[in-house]
Amino acid sequence: MMLPISTLAVMETYQFSDPALELRYRKLSAELRCPKCQNQNIAESNAPISKDLRRILYEQLEAGSSDPEILDYMSLRYGEFVRYRPVFSRETALLWMAPIAFLFFGLGFLWFVVRRGVRNAGDETDLPAVSENLEPFFAKDDSKS
Template sequence: MLLFRLLLLLPLLWLAQPARAAIDVYEFESPQQEAQFRELTRELRCPKCQNQDIADSNAELARDLREKTYQMVIEGRSKQEIKDYMVARYGNFILYRPPLMASTLILWLGPVLVILFGLALVILRTRKAPTRARQAGLDEAEKQRLADLLNKDKES
């Protein structure tokens, strides 16, 4: 009976296997290195994930990037050297705040242009609305005809 219970629990244990969370543990020589590592992993975007930094992503690529960042921090590389390495390898997309360049101009100006376009559209449409309302008004002959039809309907 005990063997039977154990055999029933075995598939449940197998199903629980993926639930184990892998936690990365990094040891640093100084608090400054740890602070630099934490700051960099928050500033670098995972190229595979959508809008997620490498600190929060569970993607294999993000784990590799965290490991590479850790190695470079331990080697004593500066924050800018690490960012330059990542940009050279993955492009400006890896940075949450890409530099203002011709290739990233749309990233910086796009939202502003969309808002300005929307405001211009709203202003134009509201200015045309009173004109359309006046044009849609009835002249005296049409008003009289409408009144006659309504009176005729009430009499019936």
């Protein structure tokens, strides 16, 4: 039998009253982070705490809680840490903004490089200009002689 490791790790199965609940269970258990093991979601982790959180997730789903209610219920106890997509706040601002900041930094850098390239391309004396740039590094200080 060739089962993927992730299905082997999780031993228990739950019977859902509605297939839609099972879909939400899959989605939410992939989005909740195991507090003990840190780099696994609770769907893949076989730590006891993840098993507990899966059971609570199942109970909450069957009790009719909405997705935001369940995520709040979890993060109220374990902090934003348990969510792979934490709520935007002062603490998580850097986490959310860093990719955008890097994108703008990269775009700015690209713009700078391309613009310089265009300017140099318009210059017919391209090669001499480059060697002139390098000259200060190679040339000995003539002022002494």
